[in-house]
Amino acid sequence: MNHWGENICFLRKQRNLSQDALAASLAISRVKLNAHENGRTVNPTAADLVTVSEFFEIPIDPLLKIRLDTLSENELQSLTAAGAGQPTGHDLRVLAITVNPQNEENVEFVPVKAKAGYRAGHRDPEYLASLPKFSFPDLPKGRTFRMFPTTGDSMLPIPEGSIVLASYVTDWLSIKADTRCILILNSEMEFVFKKVTVLKNNRLLLMSENARYIPYEVKMTEVLEIWEYDRFISQEIPERGTDLDEIKSMLGEMRRQLELR
Incomplete structure (x- = not known):
């Protein structure tokens, strides 16, 4: 499923930008931006993909494939870092999630x-x-x-x-x-x-x-x-094993008993 339009709308509102302001920043018309956000642009051009990706500092792939409004704040920040060329750890991983009516993660x-x-x-x-x-x-x-x-x-x-x-x-x-x-x-x-x-x-x-x-x-x-x-x-109660501390305690008690004899 292509989430391009809804992701642009989400990112714009997250930055408190009007359609006019974002269109000006992207050097496109407000009509064209509105078409993107409302899903009327089924296949955005390569130039548009690159322009939006660079502006929001988010890779093109998740812009198309992942609903960004379902990500946690930490995941979205990590995604932004990857778009800015600053991945952390072995690789960046983005997780799909679901939320309840209160917009809380399930x-x-x-x-x-x-x-x-x-x-x-x-x-x-x-x-x-x-x-x-x-x-x-x-x-x-x-x-x-x-x-x-x-x-x-x-x-x-x-x-x-x-x-x-x-x-x-x-x-x-x-x-x-x-x-x-x-x-x-x-x-x-x-x-x-x-x-x-x-x-x-x-x-x-x-x-x-x-x-x-x-x-x-x-x-x-x-x-x-x-x-x-x-x-x-679990419905089961874990069986308690004899751990190292218990063995040490038993040996200590045996030593004290031998010393008392």
């Missing part, structure tokens, strides 16, 4: 049966609109959240079949070592839930909480999206 849930289609539809607002939507009262502002189902026991003690609530990561190079993340892969594996560490060779090291699973690496080019773990939702 938290979309990707059910198991929708996992196969998510890889193809993750940038399509119409596909996202078909997913179940939820809201959480305590989520921080300025971040985009989504929920994903988990499978397998690689992240125990988080129970199998849990739902993970995670926030979208725009700058992959900002990920701290061993950060728990959901990764959407461009492969048959589709989703993985792992501890992520960024390596120097544009690769990511993926590790499981469960020591039975061997760590492995993936190329950044094999990853479509990364979502940082926030919390999980």
